[in-house]
Amino acid sequence: KKQQQDVFEERYLRFISILGKGNFGSVELCRYDPWGDNTGDLVAVKELQSNKQATVTDFQREIQTISSLHCDYIVKYKGICYSTGRLSTKLVMEYLPYGSLIGYMEKHRQNVCTRRLLLFASQICKGMEYLQSMRYVHRDLAARNILVASDTLVKIADFGLTKIIPVDKEYYRVTQPGESPVFWYAPESISELKFSHKSDIWSFGIVLHELFSYCDISRNPKRLCIQKIGSYVQSPSMAIHLLNLLKDNWRLPAPSQCPPKVHSIMMQCWEFNSEDRPSFSSLQDLIENSLLDERE
Numbered sequence: 001k002k003q004q005q006d007v008f009e010e011r012y013l014r015f016i017s018i019l020g021k022g023n024f025g026s027v028e029l030c031r032y033d034p035w036g037d038n039t040g041d042l043v044a045v046k047e048l049q050s051n052k053q054a055t056v057t058d059f060q061r062e063i064q065t066i067s068s069l070h071c072d073y074i075v076k077y078k079g080i081c082y083s084t085g086r087l088s089t090k091l092v093m094e095y096l097p098y099g100s101l102i103g104y105m106e107k108h109r110q111n112v113c114t115r116r117l118l119l120f121a122s123q124i125c126k127g128m129e130y131l132q133s134m135r136y137v138h139r140d141l142a143a144r145n146i147l148v149a150s151d152t153l154v155k156i157a158d159f160g161l162t163k164i165i166p167v168d169k170e171y172y173r174v175t176q177p178g179e180s181p182v183f184w185y186a187p188e189s190i191s192e193l194k195f196s197h198k199s200d201i202w203s204f205g206i207v208l209h210e211l212f213s214y215c216d217i218s219r220n221p222k223r224l225c226i227q228k229i230g231s232y233v234q235s236p237s238m239a240i241h242l243l244n245l246l247k248d249n250w251r252l253p254a255p256s257q258c259p260p261k262v263h264s265i266m267m268q269c270w271e272f273n274s275e276d277r278p279s280f281s282s283l284q285d286l287i288e289n290s291l292l293d294e295r296e
């Protein structure tokens, strides 16, 4: 069942640095160096922080999910490492040296043009189209979960909240509200905890807004919503306030210098009724069409 290259021996995993902390795990930069001469590959190793049973099964599901995905626009699974000491499993993935999209934008925003933003958008859309073809709902699509592989390639990562849509249904209903901030959630996810390909589309619209805001922290979705609602409001009533705003047809304001066609794509992703939202394949065409405009 586990091909040989899937198993990484812990004694050859050399810790280098902490890359970041996710929902319930942390990701470390390591070198897998069986020859002990620093010629081994750099890898990203995710391990569970807390060993609460719920998260162990969630982590097993995350490993199951990412190991089943084979797409240029999704971070690659490399294998697992059975940590004897910690009695835990570690997830070994490819290491993307350009880091998170948010960090990349902070550093390079001056020379990222509209065409490159649209290229990144179209790659995320292709990754999501593939995910949908496997009947997965990501449920946490956000710029913080996009990695940069090179100046011209981004990949979707972090499948900690990803679920499979049952064959007889169009959506997945979670039992308790998740950790992910509601500012990326479709209305039906806030009000009924329903997640579907169409709720991923809503989140894609939010990611488009983040891209065209160059992931500027001062204008991120959470900040803009809280400014509108009032910072005195605490969650969970924050969710209700946001839901009422969305019902009243308030939406995130267009980012400055955002091409009108791109803003119109965001607005289509943010149709209140999920069936009025575009599919990832039609989104692909809308983005390619905007890309053509940018060429003229």
Ligand SMILES: C[C@H](Nc1nc(-c2c[nH]c3ncc(Cl)cc23)ncc1F)C(=O)NCC(F)(F)F
Binding pocket: 019, 020, 021, 022, 025, 026, 027, 044, 075, 093, 094, 095, 096, 097, 098, 099, 100, 101, 144, 145, 146, 147, 156, 157, 158
């Ligand atoms: C918790 C971890 N956080 C971070 N990871 C990296 C990173 C660089 N290069 C990487 N290569 C492979 C991986 Cl899996 C991560 C990184 N950089 C900064 C981080 F804060 C993470 O997984 N974040 C989700 C996502 F990967 F989508 F960004």
